[in-house]
Amino acid sequence: MIKYYNRKTKNYEIEKVAGEKYLNWIYNSPMGMNLLEKFLKKKLFSKFYGFYCNSKISSYKTKKFVTNFDIDISHNEKSINEFKSFNDFFSRKLVESSRPIDKNKNSLISPCDGRITAFNDINLDNLIQVKGITYKLSDFIKNDIIAEKYKNGSCIILRLCPTDYHRFHFLDSGICEATVKIKGSYYSVNPIALNKINGVFCENKREWSIFHSDNFGDVLYVEVGATCVGSIIQTYSPNKRISKGQEKGYFKFGGSTIVLFFENNRIKIDDDILKQSRLNFETKVYMGEKIGLKF
Template sequence: MIKIYNRSTKDYEIEKVAGEKYLQWNYSSPIGTSLLELFVKRKLFSKIYGSYCDTKLSSKKISSFINDLDLDMSISERSQGDFKSFNDFFVRKLKPNARPINTDSNVLVSPADGRLSVFTNIDLDNIIQVKGFTYSLKELIGDEKTANEYKNGTCMIVRLCPTDYHRLHFIDNGTCSDSREIDGSYYSVNPIALEKIPKLFCQNKREWSIFYSENFGDVILIEVGATCVGTIIQTYKPNIPVKKGDEKGYFKFGGSTTILFFKENTIKVDSDILEQSKLGFETKILMGERIGVKTNLVAN
């Protein structure tokens, strides 16, 4: 059971997890963990399943997925019958008014729908994955020089589960560097897996870039793949100016994670998010909503 904080209701709710019983078995039982290490975490498994999700046959899964997880299709640009495959449905775009973006240049917005955890004044060698498990930024991006620039900064982890809108957007006006790829495994990024696999983010396939933000400094943007996420698609053009809310890319099927690193004294995260993170709870957020402000302002 995964409990998350809902900012709208100011209360906790239980997350609907796709394949929860399978995840528990896969990451907790002797047979399940053996299968995980032998096959499930490997690229071949995710590639095979990802290929199936690109076929017309996979479209039969859409209806039950929507019903079982109670998805709101009224905000989708296309109706259920218009999708050619499950992946076509999974990376669906939303109607323009579905995710209003806070356009105040002083306001930091979420890059995606998901569940947010925040860590401030970070120790670059001991960034928290979950209680008891840490990793280093150098291991995560493979670039010690860049990593050292973020000492005492802020780390934001946005976990996307399969029920979420799976497109990523820019948090500000600016330009973004080329995306650098790092090969790795395909563990789930669900909390069930995070509590079992040390340095999981550093083991999974990932891509990272530097976003030269107009208002929040140079931000490291990292996309972490996961089980069945065989592909991370970048739709932006490197080094070309973008506007706040423009699309950066998307994940194909599966739960995924995007991680952002901000330099010291550049942002102030909203107090409710910080409080829940300190208590060990993720906060449910939507793309475009306020999650913080520039450090020269006082958050409400």
């Protein structure tokens, strides 16, 4: 059971987990873990499943998925019958009015829909994956020089579950450098898995870039793939001017994670998010929603 905080209702809610029964079996049984290590975490499995989700035959899954997880289809640009495959639905675009963007230049916005955890004054050698499990930033991005820029800075983790809108955007205007790609495994990023596998973020396939934000300094923007994520697709043009809220890219099928790092004294994260993070609860947020302020 995964409980998260809904900042709009100010209540805790239980997350509906896609494939929860299978996740529990895989990560909590010897047979499941053996299958995971030998096959499920491999690129071939996610590539094969991604191929299926791109095919027309997978489109039958869409209506059932929408019904089972109460997804509001009125926000979609396309009608439910227009999606050509499950991945077409999964990486769907939304009408602009469904995700209003806080245009205040001092407002830090969420770059995606997801469940957020945030930390200030981070220790680069002891970043928190989940309670009791940590990793190093230098191991995460494979670059010691870049990692050092974020000493005592802030870290924001945004977990996207399969039911979320899976396009991610820029949190400010500015210029983004080219993406660095790091090969890796395809473990789940669901808390069920994060509590079982040490250093998942440093094991999984991931991509990172430096975003030269107009108002929040140089932001390290990392996308982490997961089980059944066939691809991380970058749609932005490197080293060209970007506007706040502009699309950066999208994930194909699967739960995924975005991790943001800010330099010291650049942002002030909203108090309710920090409070819930200290209590070990994620907070549900939407793309374009204010999650902090310029320091």
